[in-house]
Amino acid sequence: MEPSSYHLPVLLHEVVELLRIDPAGTYADATFGGGGHSRAILEQLGPQGRLIVFDQDDDAYRNRIPDERVTFVRENFRHLQRFLRLHNAPGIDGLLADLGVSSHQFDTGARGFSTRFDGNLDMRMDTRSSRTAADVLQTYSEQRLQGLFQDYGEVTNARTLARTIVQLRKAHPLKTIGEFKSLIQPIVKGNPAKYLAQVFQALRIEVNDELGALRDLLTQSAQVLKPGGRLAIITFHSLEDRLVKNFMKTGSFDTTEDHPFSTETTPKVFRLVTKKPVTAGDAELRANPRSRSAKLRVAEKI
Known part of the structure:
Protein backbone atom coordinates (compact mmCIF):
# COMPACT_ATOMS: atom_id res chain seq x y z
CA MET A 1 0.00 0.00 0.00
CA HIS A 104 -6.79 4.85 6.08
CA GLN A 105 -8.54 4.17 9.38
CA PHE A 106 -11.29 6.66 8.57
CA ASP A 107 -11.68 5.22 5.06
CA THR A 108 -11.87 1.58 6.16
CA GLY A 109 -15.53 1.06 7.08
CA ALA A 110 -14.89 -2.14 9.03
CA ARG A 111 -12.77 -0.24 11.59
CA GLY A 112 -15.85 1.71 12.72
CA PHE A 113 -14.15 5.13 12.97
CA SER A 114 -16.20 6.94 10.33
CA THR A 115 -19.85 7.96 10.19
CA ARG A 116 -19.72 7.65 6.37
CA PHE A 117 -19.74 3.85 6.26
CA ASP A 118 -21.70 1.09 7.88
CA GLY A 119 -19.78 -1.44 9.93
CA ASN A 120 -19.40 -2.63 13.48
CA LEU A 121 -19.05 0.02 16.20
CA ASP A 122 -15.45 -0.97 16.85
CA MET A 123 -13.05 2.06 16.93
CA ARG A 124 -10.13 0.17 18.49
CA MET A 125 -6.73 1.46 17.39
CA ASP A 126 -5.24 -1.75 18.77
CA THR A 127 -7.41 -4.67 17.66
CA ARG A 128 -5.79 -6.81 20.40
CA SER A 129 -7.65 -4.84 23.07
CA SER A 130 -11.10 -6.06 24.05
CA ARG A 131 -13.27 -2.94 24.59
CA THR A 132 -15.12 -1.62 21.53
CA ALA A 133 -17.39 1.38 21.04
CA ALA A 134 -20.36 -1.03 21.07
CA ASP A 135 -19.26 -2.24 24.54
CA VAL A 136 -19.16 1.37 25.80
CA LEU A 137 -22.68 2.05 24.48
CA GLN A 138 -24.03 -1.21 25.90
CA THR A 139 -22.49 -1.18 29.37
CA TYR A 140 -21.79 2.38 30.56
CA SER A 141 -24.24 4.02 32.95
CA GLU A 142 -26.26 7.03 31.81
CA GLN A 143 -24.14 9.34 33.95
CA ARG A 144 -20.87 7.97 32.55
CA LEU A 145 -22.11 8.23 28.95
CA GLN A 146 -23.22 11.82 29.56
CA GLY A 147 -19.79 12.68 30.97
CA LEU A 148 -17.84 11.28 28.04
CA PHE A 149 -20.09 12.92 25.39
CA GLN A 150 -19.83 16.20 27.28
CA ASP A 151 -16.09 16.13 28.00
CA TYR A 152 -14.68 14.36 24.94
CA GLY A 153 -17.15 15.41 22.25
CA GLU A 154 -18.58 18.68 23.58
CA VAL A 155 -21.96 17.33 22.44
CA THR A 156 -24.66 19.96 23.10
CA ASN A 157 -27.38 17.62 24.37
CA ALA A 158 -25.11 15.05 26.05
CA ARG A 159 -27.68 14.31 28.76
CA THR A 160 -30.51 13.62 26.30
CA LEU A 161 -28.21 11.47 24.15
CA ALA A 162 -27.06 9.39 27.14
CA ARG A 163 -30.65 8.89 28.35
CA THR A 164 -31.78 7.90 24.83
CA ILE A 165 -28.99 5.33 24.47
CA VAL A 166 -29.77 3.73 27.84
CA GLN A 167 -33.46 3.46 26.87
CA LEU A 168 -32.81 2.15 23.36
CA ARG A 169 -30.24 -0.48 24.26
CA LYS A 170 -32.83 -2.49 26.20
CA ALA A 171 -34.45 -3.42 22.88
CA HIS A 172 -31.65 -2.82 20.34
CA PRO A 173 -28.14 -4.27 20.31
CA LEU A 174 -26.44 -0.98 19.09
CA LYS A 175 -23.72 -2.96 17.33
CA THR A 176 -23.48 -1.25 13.94
CA ILE A 177 -22.89 2.34 12.84
CA GLY A 178 -25.99 2.37 10.62
CA GLU A 179 -28.27 1.13 13.38
CA PHE A 180 -26.83 3.57 15.95
CA LYS A 181 -27.17 6.54 13.57
CA SER A 182 -30.79 5.75 12.70
CA LEU A 183 -31.77 5.19 16.34
CA ILE A 184 -30.37 8.52 17.58
CA GLN A 185 -31.45 10.45 14.47
CA PRO A 186 -34.55 12.00 16.17
CA ILE A 187 -32.39 13.76 18.81
CA VAL A 188 -29.56 15.00 16.55
CA LYS A 189 -28.98 18.74 17.09
CA GLY A 190 -27.81 21.18 14.42
CA ASN A 191 -25.66 19.95 11.54
CA PRO A 192 -26.01 16.12 11.56
CA ALA A 193 -22.49 15.51 10.15
CA LYS A 194 -20.87 17.71 12.82
CA TYR A 195 -23.02 16.25 15.60
CA LEU A 196 -22.18 12.65 14.66
CA ALA A 197 -18.48 13.52 14.30
CA GLN A 198 -18.51 14.85 17.90
CA VAL A 199 -20.30 11.73 19.18
CA PHE A 200 -17.86 9.43 17.35
CA GLN A 201 -14.86 11.43 18.56
CA ALA A 202 -16.02 11.02 22.16
CA LEU A 203 -16.45 7.26 21.75
CA ARG A 204 -13.07 6.87 20.03
CA ILE A 205 -11.23 8.82 22.75
CA GLU A 206 -12.88 6.65 25.41
CA VAL A 207 -12.28 3.30 23.67
CA ASN A 208 -8.58 4.05 23.18
CA ASP A 209 -7.99 6.13 26.35
Missing part, protein backbone atom coordinates in the same frame (compact mmCIF):
# COMPACT_ATOMS: atom_id res chain seq x y z
CA GLU A 2 1.37 3.39 -0.98
CA PRO A 3 1.93 5.66 2.03
CA SER A 4 0.15 8.56 0.29
CA SER A 5 -3.01 6.48 -0.16
CA TYR A 6 -2.79 5.33 3.46
CA HIS A 7 -2.43 8.76 5.02
CA LEU A 8 -1.15 12.15 3.88
CA PRO A 9 1.31 13.39 6.51
CA VAL A 10 0.24 16.83 7.74
CA LEU A 11 2.63 19.76 8.22
CA LEU A 12 5.45 17.58 6.90
CA HIS A 13 7.95 20.30 5.97
CA GLU A 14 7.28 22.23 9.16
CA VAL A 15 7.86 19.11 11.29
CA VAL A 16 11.16 18.28 9.60
CA GLU A 17 12.39 21.87 9.81
CA LEU A 18 11.38 22.41 13.45
CA LEU A 19 12.77 19.07 14.69
CA ARG A 20 16.17 20.38 13.54
CA ILE A 21 17.41 16.86 12.76
CA ASP A 22 20.98 15.82 13.55
CA PRO A 23 22.05 13.28 10.86
CA ALA A 24 23.70 11.11 13.55
CA GLY A 25 20.87 11.50 16.06
CA THR A 26 18.24 9.13 17.44
CA TYR A 27 14.59 10.03 16.88
CA ALA A 28 11.21 8.54 17.73
CA ASP A 29 8.02 8.76 15.71
CA ALA A 30 5.32 7.81 18.20
CA THR A 31 2.58 7.54 15.55
CA PHE A 32 3.97 5.78 12.46
CA GLY A 33 0.67 5.42 10.53
CA GLY A 34 1.47 5.53 6.81
CA GLY A 35 5.09 6.39 7.55
CA GLY A 36 5.12 9.76 5.77
CA HIS A 37 6.74 11.68 8.63
CA SER A 38 9.13 8.79 9.33
CA ARG A 39 10.33 8.70 5.72
CA ALA A 40 10.97 12.45 5.76
CA ILE A 41 12.98 12.13 9.02
CA LEU A 42 14.95 9.20 7.56
CA GLU A 43 15.93 11.32 4.55
CA GLN A 44 17.66 13.70 6.97
CA LEU A 45 19.46 10.93 8.87
CA GLY A 46 22.89 9.61 7.95
CA PRO A 47 24.12 6.01 8.28
CA GLN A 48 24.65 6.49 12.07
CA GLY A 49 21.15 7.88 12.63
CA ARG A 50 18.37 5.87 14.22
CA LEU A 51 14.60 6.04 14.07
CA ILE A 52 12.34 4.16 16.48
CA VAL A 53 8.70 4.12 15.43
CA PHE A 54 5.61 3.17 17.42
CA ASP A 55 2.21 2.03 16.16
CA GLN A 56 -0.22 -0.44 17.67
CA ASP A 57 -2.21 -0.73 14.42
CA ASP A 58 -1.82 -3.91 12.32
CA ASP A 59 -2.27 -2.01 9.05
CA ALA A 60 0.51 0.41 9.99
CA TYR A 61 2.81 -2.52 10.79
CA ARG A 62 2.20 -3.97 7.32
CA ASN A 63 3.29 -0.58 5.96
CA ARG A 64 6.65 -0.58 7.80
CA ILE A 65 9.88 0.68 6.21
CA PRO A 66 12.55 -1.89 5.29
CA ASP A 67 15.58 0.07 6.56
CA GLU A 68 18.14 -1.15 9.09
CA ARG A 69 18.12 2.25 10.81
CA VAL A 70 14.41 1.79 11.70
CA THR A 71 13.08 -0.14 14.68
CA PHE A 72 9.32 -0.80 14.66
CA VAL A 73 7.64 -1.09 18.07
CA ARG A 74 4.15 -2.56 17.79
CA GLU A 75 2.82 -0.91 20.94
CA ASN A 76 0.89 2.11 22.14
CA PHE A 77 3.15 5.15 22.52
CA ARG A 78 2.26 5.32 26.21
CA HIS A 79 4.97 2.64 26.66
CA LEU A 80 7.57 4.91 25.02
CA GLN A 81 10.22 4.94 27.76
CA ARG A 82 10.14 1.18 28.38
CA PHE A 83 10.62 0.27 24.72
CA LEU A 84 13.27 2.91 24.08
CA ARG A 85 15.29 1.36 26.91
CA LEU A 86 14.60 -2.12 25.54
CA HIS A 87 15.97 -1.08 22.14
CA ASN A 88 19.04 0.55 23.68
CA ALA A 89 17.93 4.14 23.07
CA PRO A 90 17.27 5.58 26.56
CA GLY A 91 17.99 9.15 25.38
CA ILE A 92 16.71 10.60 22.10
CA ASP A 93 17.27 13.79 20.12
CA GLY A 94 13.70 14.31 18.98
CA LEU A 95 10.18 12.97 19.39
CA LEU A 96 7.21 13.40 17.06
CA ALA A 97 3.56 12.45 17.60
CA ASP A 98 0.81 13.11 15.03
CA LEU A 99 -2.35 12.49 17.05
CA GLY A 100 -4.74 12.38 14.08
CA VAL A 101 -6.59 9.21 13.14
CA SER A 102 -5.09 8.12 9.81
CA SER A 103 -7.06 8.61 6.60
CA GLU A 210 -6.40 8.69 24.04
CA LEU A 211 -6.01 11.48 26.58
CA GLY A 212 -4.54 9.14 29.20
CA ALA A 213 -2.05 7.83 26.63
CA LEU A 214 -1.14 11.39 25.62
CA ARG A 215 -0.47 12.36 29.25
CA ASP A 216 1.79 9.31 29.60
CA LEU A 217 3.66 10.18 26.40
CA LEU A 218 4.22 13.80 27.41
CA THR A 219 5.35 12.89 30.94
CA GLN A 220 7.86 10.38 29.54
CA SER A 221 9.05 12.79 26.84
CA ALA A 222 10.61 14.97 29.54
CA GLN A 223 12.60 11.93 30.73
CA VAL A 224 13.71 10.46 27.37
CA LEU A 225 14.66 13.64 25.48
CA LYS A 226 18.29 14.74 25.80
CA PRO A 227 18.92 18.41 26.68
CA GLY A 228 18.39 20.31 23.41
CA GLY A 229 16.18 17.51 22.09
CA ARG A 230 12.90 18.60 20.53
CA LEU A 231 9.32 17.51 21.12
CA ALA A 232 6.87 18.02 18.22
CA ILE A 233 3.17 17.22 18.70
CA ILE A 234 0.39 17.60 16.13
CA THR A 235 -3.10 17.79 17.66
CA PHE A 236 -6.53 17.82 16.03
CA HIS A 237 -8.89 19.00 18.74
CA SER A 238 -8.85 21.39 21.68
CA LEU A 239 -8.71 18.70 24.40
CA GLU A 240 -5.37 17.40 23.10
CA ASP A 241 -4.02 20.84 22.26
CA ARG A 242 -4.73 22.13 25.77
CA LEU A 243 -2.79 19.24 27.36
CA VAL A 244 0.17 19.75 25.01
CA LYS A 245 0.20 23.54 25.41
CA ASN A 246 0.12 23.40 29.23
CA PHE A 247 2.72 20.65 29.44
CA MET A 248 5.18 22.39 27.13
CA LYS A 249 4.71 25.67 28.99
CA THR A 250 4.80 24.47 32.60
CA GLY A 251 5.74 20.77 32.64
CA SER A 252 2.29 20.05 34.09
CA PHE A 253 -1.25 19.43 32.78
CA ASP A 254 -2.92 22.02 34.97
CA THR A 255 -3.83 25.42 33.62
CA THR A 256 -1.81 27.74 35.81
CA GLU A 257 -2.75 31.32 36.45
CA ASP A 258 0.08 33.85 36.54
CA HIS A 259 0.29 35.33 40.02
CA PRO A 260 2.48 38.45 39.94
CA PHE A 261 3.26 38.32 43.68
CA SER A 262 3.92 34.56 43.90
CA THR A 263 7.48 33.60 44.88
CA GLU A 264 7.00 29.93 43.99
CA THR A 265 8.67 29.01 40.70
CA THR A 266 8.66 25.53 39.18
CA PRO A 267 11.83 24.82 37.19
CA LYS A 268 11.04 24.84 33.47
CA VAL A 269 11.44 21.56 31.59
CA PHE A 270 11.00 22.93 28.06
CA ARG A 271 11.68 26.08 26.09
CA LEU A 272 8.92 26.88 23.60
CA VAL A 273 10.14 26.81 20.00
CA THR A 274 6.69 27.75 18.66
CA LYS A 275 4.99 30.48 20.69
CA LYS A 276 1.76 29.85 18.76
CA PRO A 277 0.70 26.61 17.07
CA VAL A 278 1.80 26.12 13.45
CA THR A 279 -1.13 25.45 11.09
CA ALA A 280 -1.42 24.33 7.47
CA GLY A 281 -0.88 26.82 4.65
CA ASP A 282 -3.25 27.38 1.72
CA ALA A 283 -1.54 24.88 -0.59
CA GLU A 284 -1.72 22.07 2.00
CA LEU A 285 -5.34 22.90 2.85
CA ARG A 286 -6.24 22.58 -0.82
CA ALA A 287 -4.35 19.29 -1.20
CA ASN A 288 -5.50 17.79 2.10
CA PRO A 289 -8.69 19.28 3.63
CA ARG A 290 -8.19 17.08 6.73
CA SER A 291 -5.19 19.25 7.67
CA ARG A 292 -7.45 22.20 8.51
CA SER A 293 -7.73 21.31 12.20
CA ALA A 294 -4.07 20.31 12.65
CA LYS A 295 -1.96 22.30 15.14
CA LEU A 296 1.76 21.70 15.56
CA ARG A 297 3.53 22.74 18.76
CA VAL A 298 7.26 22.28 19.27
CA ALA A 299 9.37 22.65 22.43
CA GLU A 300 13.01 22.03 23.29
CA LYS A 301 14.18 20.17 26.39
CA ILE A 302 16.22 22.45 28.64
Whole structure:
Protein backbone atom coordinates (compact mmCIF):
# COMPACT_ATOMS: atom_id res chain seq x y z
CA MET A 1 0.00 0.00 0.00
CA GLU A 2 1.37 3.39 -0.98
CA PRO A 3 1.93 5.66 2.03
CA SER A 4 0.15 8.56 0.29
CA SER A 5 -3.01 6.48 -0.16
CA TYR A 6 -2.79 5.33 3.46
CA HIS A 7 -2.43 8.76 5.02
CA LEU A 8 -1.15 12.15 3.88
CA PRO A 9 1.31 13.39 6.51
CA VAL A 10 0.24 16.83 7.74
CA LEU A 11 2.63 19.76 8.22
CA LEU A 12 5.45 17.58 6.90
CA HIS A 13 7.95 20.30 5.97
CA GLU A 14 7.28 22.23 9.16
CA VAL A 15 7.86 19.11 11.29
CA VAL A 16 11.16 18.28 9.60
CA GLU A 17 12.39 21.87 9.81
CA LEU A 18 11.38 22.41 13.45
CA LEU A 19 12.77 19.07 14.69
CA ARG A 20 16.17 20.38 13.54
CA ILE A 21 17.41 16.86 12.76
CA ASP A 22 20.98 15.82 13.55
CA PRO A 23 22.05 13.28 10.86
CA ALA A 24 23.70 11.11 13.55
CA GLY A 25 20.87 11.50 16.06
CA THR A 26 18.24 9.13 17.44
CA TYR A 27 14.59 10.03 16.88
CA ALA A 28 11.21 8.54 17.73
CA ASP A 29 8.02 8.76 15.71
CA ALA A 30 5.32 7.81 18.20
CA THR A 31 2.58 7.54 15.55
CA PHE A 32 3.97 5.78 12.46
CA GLY A 33 0.67 5.42 10.53
CA GLY A 34 1.47 5.53 6.81
CA GLY A 35 5.09 6.39 7.55
CA GLY A 36 5.12 9.76 5.77
CA HIS A 37 6.74 11.68 8.63
CA SER A 38 9.13 8.79 9.33
CA ARG A 39 10.33 8.70 5.72
CA ALA A 40 10.97 12.45 5.76
CA ILE A 41 12.98 12.13 9.02
CA LEU A 42 14.95 9.20 7.56
CA GLU A 43 15.93 11.32 4.55
CA GLN A 44 17.66 13.70 6.97
CA LEU A 45 19.46 10.93 8.87
CA GLY A 46 22.89 9.61 7.95
CA PRO A 47 24.12 6.01 8.28
CA GLN A 48 24.65 6.49 12.07
CA GLY A 49 21.15 7.88 12.63
CA ARG A 50 18.37 5.87 14.22
CA LEU A 51 14.60 6.04 14.07
CA ILE A 52 12.34 4.16 16.48
CA VAL A 53 8.70 4.12 15.43
CA PHE A 54 5.61 3.17 17.42
CA ASP A 55 2.21 2.03 16.16
CA GLN A 56 -0.22 -0.44 17.67
CA ASP A 57 -2.21 -0.73 14.42
CA ASP A 58 -1.82 -3.91 12.32
CA ASP A 59 -2.27 -2.01 9.05
CA ALA A 60 0.51 0.41 9.99
CA TYR A 61 2.81 -2.52 10.79
CA ARG A 62 2.20 -3.97 7.32
CA ASN A 63 3.29 -0.58 5.96
CA ARG A 64 6.65 -0.58 7.80
CA ILE A 65 9.88 0.68 6.21
CA PRO A 66 12.55 -1.89 5.29
CA ASP A 67 15.58 0.07 6.56
CA GLU A 68 18.14 -1.15 9.09
CA ARG A 69 18.12 2.25 10.81
CA VAL A 70 14.41 1.79 11.70
CA THR A 71 13.08 -0.14 14.68
CA PHE A 72 9.32 -0.80 14.66
CA VAL A 73 7.64 -1.09 18.07
CA ARG A 74 4.15 -2.56 17.79
CA GLU A 75 2.82 -0.91 20.94
CA ASN A 76 0.89 2.11 22.14
CA PHE A 77 3.15 5.15 22.52
CA ARG A 78 2.26 5.32 26.21
CA HIS A 79 4.97 2.64 26.66
CA LEU A 80 7.57 4.91 25.02
CA GLN A 81 10.22 4.94 27.76
CA ARG A 82 10.14 1.18 28.38
CA PHE A 83 10.62 0.27 24.72
CA LEU A 84 13.27 2.91 24.08
CA ARG A 85 15.29 1.36 26.91
CA LEU A 86 14.60 -2.12 25.54
CA HIS A 87 15.97 -1.08 22.14
CA ASN A 88 19.04 0.55 23.68
CA ALA A 89 17.93 4.14 23.07
CA PRO A 90 17.27 5.58 26.56
CA GLY A 91 17.99 9.15 25.38
CA ILE A 92 16.71 10.60 22.10
CA ASP A 93 17.27 13.79 20.12
CA GLY A 94 13.70 14.31 18.98
CA LEU A 95 10.18 12.97 19.39
CA LEU A 96 7.21 13.40 17.06
CA ALA A 97 3.56 12.45 17.60
CA ASP A 98 0.81 13.11 15.03
CA LEU A 99 -2.35 12.49 17.05
CA GLY A 100 -4.74 12.38 14.08
CA VAL A 101 -6.59 9.21 13.14
CA SER A 102 -5.09 8.12 9.81
CA SER A 103 -7.06 8.61 6.60
CA HIS A 104 -6.79 4.85 6.08
CA GLN A 105 -8.54 4.17 9.38
CA PHE A 106 -11.29 6.66 8.57
CA ASP A 107 -11.68 5.22 5.06
CA THR A 108 -11.87 1.58 6.16
CA GLY A 109 -15.53 1.06 7.08
CA ALA A 110 -14.89 -2.14 9.03
CA ARG A 111 -12.77 -0.24 11.59
CA GLY A 112 -15.85 1.71 12.72
CA PHE A 113 -14.15 5.13 12.97
CA SER A 114 -16.20 6.94 10.33
CA THR A 115 -19.85 7.96 10.19
CA ARG A 116 -19.72 7.65 6.37
CA PHE A 117 -19.74 3.85 6.26
CA ASP A 118 -21.70 1.09 7.88
CA GLY A 119 -19.78 -1.44 9.93
CA ASN A 120 -19.40 -2.63 13.48
CA LEU A 121 -19.05 0.02 16.20
CA ASP A 122 -15.45 -0.97 16.85
CA MET A 123 -13.05 2.06 16.93
CA ARG A 124 -10.13 0.17 18.49
CA MET A 125 -6.73 1.46 17.39
CA ASP A 126 -5.24 -1.75 18.77
CA THR A 127 -7.41 -4.67 17.66
CA ARG A 128 -5.79 -6.81 20.40
CA SER A 129 -7.65 -4.84 23.07
CA SER A 130 -11.10 -6.06 24.05
CA ARG A 131 -13.27 -2.94 24.59
CA THR A 132 -15.12 -1.62 21.53
CA ALA A 133 -17.39 1.38 21.04
CA ALA A 134 -20.36 -1.03 21.07
CA ASP A 135 -19.26 -2.24 24.54
CA VAL A 136 -19.16 1.37 25.80
CA LEU A 137 -22.68 2.05 24.48
CA GLN A 138 -24.03 -1.21 25.90
CA THR A 139 -22.49 -1.18 29.37
CA TYR A 140 -21.79 2.38 30.56
CA SER A 141 -24.24 4.02 32.95
CA GLU A 142 -26.26 7.03 31.81
CA GLN A 143 -24.14 9.34 33.95
CA ARG A 144 -20.87 7.97 32.55
CA LEU A 145 -22.11 8.23 28.95
CA GLN A 146 -23.22 11.82 29.56
CA GLY A 147 -19.79 12.68 30.97
CA LEU A 148 -17.84 11.28 28.04
CA PHE A 149 -20.09 12.92 25.39
CA GLN A 150 -19.83 16.20 27.28
CA ASP A 151 -16.09 16.13 28.00
CA TYR A 152 -14.68 14.36 24.94
CA GLY A 153 -17.15 15.41 22.25
CA GLU A 154 -18.58 18.68 23.58
CA VAL A 155 -21.96 17.33 22.44
CA THR A 156 -24.66 19.96 23.10
CA ASN A 157 -27.38 17.62 24.37
CA ALA A 158 -25.11 15.05 26.05
CA ARG A 159 -27.68 14.31 28.76
CA THR A 160 -30.51 13.62 26.30
CA LEU A 161 -28.21 11.47 24.15
CA ALA A 162 -27.06 9.39 27.14
CA ARG A 163 -30.65 8.89 28.35
CA THR A 164 -31.78 7.90 24.83
CA ILE A 165 -28.99 5.33 24.47
CA VAL A 166 -29.77 3.73 27.84
CA GLN A 167 -33.46 3.46 26.87
CA LEU A 168 -32.81 2.15 23.36
CA ARG A 169 -30.24 -0.48 24.26
CA LYS A 170 -32.83 -2.49 26.20
CA ALA A 171 -34.45 -3.42 22.88
CA HIS A 172 -31.65 -2.82 20.34
CA PRO A 173 -28.14 -4.27 20.31
CA LEU A 174 -26.44 -0.98 19.09
CA LYS A 175 -23.72 -2.96 17.33
CA THR A 176 -23.48 -1.25 13.94
CA ILE A 177 -22.89 2.34 12.84
CA GLY A 178 -25.99 2.37 10.62
CA GLU A 179 -28.27 1.13 13.38
CA PHE A 180 -26.83 3.57 15.95
CA LYS A 181 -27.17 6.54 13.57
CA SER A 182 -30.79 5.75 12.70
CA LEU A 183 -31.77 5.19 16.34
CA ILE A 184 -30.37 8.52 17.58
CA GLN A 185 -31.45 10.45 14.47
CA PRO A 186 -34.55 12.00 16.17
CA ILE A 187 -32.39 13.76 18.81
CA VAL A 188 -29.56 15.00 16.55
CA LYS A 189 -28.98 18.74 17.09
CA GLY A 190 -27.81 21.18 14.42
CA ASN A 191 -25.66 19.95 11.54
CA PRO A 192 -26.01 16.12 11.56
CA ALA A 193 -22.49 15.51 10.15
CA LYS A 194 -20.87 17.71 12.82
CA TYR A 195 -23.02 16.25 15.60
CA LEU A 196 -22.18 12.65 14.66
CA ALA A 197 -18.48 13.52 14.30
CA GLN A 198 -18.51 14.85 17.90
CA VAL A 199 -20.30 11.73 19.18
CA PHE A 200 -17.86 9.43 17.35
CA GLN A 201 -14.86 11.43 18.56
CA ALA A 202 -16.02 11.02 22.16
CA LEU A 203 -16.45 7.26 21.75
CA ARG A 204 -13.07 6.87 20.03
CA ILE A 205 -11.23 8.82 22.75
CA GLU A 206 -12.88 6.65 25.41
CA VAL A 207 -12.28 3.30 23.67
CA ASN A 208 -8.58 4.05 23.18
CA ASP A 209 -7.99 6.13 26.35
CA GLU A 210 -6.40 8.69 24.04
CA LEU A 211 -6.01 11.48 26.58
CA GLY A 212 -4.54 9.14 29.20
CA ALA A 213 -2.05 7.83 26.63
CA LEU A 214 -1.14 11.39 25.62
CA ARG A 215 -0.47 12.36 29.25
CA ASP A 216 1.79 9.31 29.60
CA LEU A 217 3.66 10.18 26.40
CA LEU A 218 4.22 13.80 27.41
CA THR A 219 5.35 12.89 30.94
CA GLN A 220 7.86 10.38 29.54
CA SER A 221 9.05 12.79 26.84
CA ALA A 222 10.61 14.97 29.54
CA GLN A 223 12.60 11.93 30.73
CA VAL A 224 13.71 10.46 27.37
CA LEU A 225 14.66 13.64 25.48
CA LYS A 226 18.29 14.74 25.80
CA PRO A 227 18.92 18.41 26.68
CA GLY A 228 18.39 20.31 23.41
CA GLY A 229 16.18 17.51 22.09
CA ARG A 230 12.90 18.60 20.53
CA LEU A 231 9.32 17.51 21.12
CA ALA A 232 6.87 18.02 18.22
CA ILE A 233 3.17 17.22 18.70
CA ILE A 234 0.39 17.60 16.13
CA THR A 235 -3.10 17.79 17.66
CA PHE A 236 -6.53 17.82 16.03
CA HIS A 237 -8.89 19.00 18.74
CA SER A 238 -8.85 21.39 21.68
CA LEU A 239 -8.71 18.70 24.40
CA GLU A 240 -5.37 17.40 23.10
CA ASP A 241 -4.02 20.84 22.26
CA ARG A 242 -4.73 22.13 25.77
CA LEU A 243 -2.79 19.24 27.36
CA VAL A 244 0.17 19.75 25.01
CA LYS A 245 0.20 23.54 25.41
CA ASN A 246 0.12 23.40 29.23
CA PHE A 247 2.72 20.65 29.44
CA MET A 248 5.18 22.39 27.13
CA LYS A 249 4.71 25.67 28.99
CA THR A 250 4.80 24.47 32.60
CA GLY A 251 5.74 20.77 32.64
CA SER A 252 2.29 20.05 34.09
CA PHE A 253 -1.25 19.43 32.78
CA ASP A 254 -2.92 22.02 34.97
CA THR A 255 -3.83 25.42 33.62
CA THR A 256 -1.81 27.74 35.81
CA GLU A 257 -2.75 31.32 36.45
CA ASP A 258 0.08 33.85 36.54
CA HIS A 259 0.29 35.33 40.02
CA PRO A 260 2.48 38.45 39.94
CA PHE A 261 3.26 38.32 43.68
CA SER A 262 3.92 34.56 43.90
CA THR A 263 7.48 33.60 44.88
CA GLU A 264 7.00 29.93 43.99
CA THR A 265 8.67 29.01 40.70
CA THR A 266 8.66 25.53 39.18
CA PRO A 267 11.83 24.82 37.19
CA LYS A 268 11.04 24.84 33.47
CA VAL A 269 11.44 21.56 31.59
CA PHE A 270 11.00 22.93 28.06
CA ARG A 271 11.68 26.08 26.09
CA LEU A 272 8.92 26.88 23.60
CA VAL A 273 10.14 26.81 20.00
CA THR A 274 6.69 27.75 18.66
CA LYS A 275 4.99 30.48 20.69
CA LYS A 276 1.76 29.85 18.76
CA PRO A 277 0.70 26.61 17.07
CA VAL A 278 1.80 26.12 13.45
CA THR A 279 -1.13 25.45 11.09
CA ALA A 280 -1.42 24.33 7.47
CA GLY A 281 -0.88 26.82 4.65
CA ASP A 282 -3.25 27.38 1.72
CA ALA A 283 -1.54 24.88 -0.59
CA GLU A 284 -1.72 22.07 2.00
CA LEU A 285 -5.34 22.90 2.85
CA ARG A 286 -6.24 22.58 -0.82
CA ALA A 287 -4.35 19.29 -1.20
CA ASN A 288 -5.50 17.79 2.10
CA PRO A 289 -8.69 19.28 3.63
CA ARG A 290 -8.19 17.08 6.73
CA SER A 291 -5.19 19.25 7.67
CA ARG A 292 -7.45 22.20 8.51
CA SER A 293 -7.73 21.31 12.20
CA ALA A 294 -4.07 20.31 12.65
CA LYS A 295 -1.96 22.30 15.14
CA LEU A 296 1.76 21.70 15.56
CA ARG A 297 3.53 22.74 18.76
CA VAL A 298 7.26 22.28 19.27
CA ALA A 299 9.37 22.65 22.43
CA GLU A 300 13.01 22.03 23.29
CA LYS A 301 14.18 20.17 26.39
CA ILE A 302 16.22 22.45 28.64
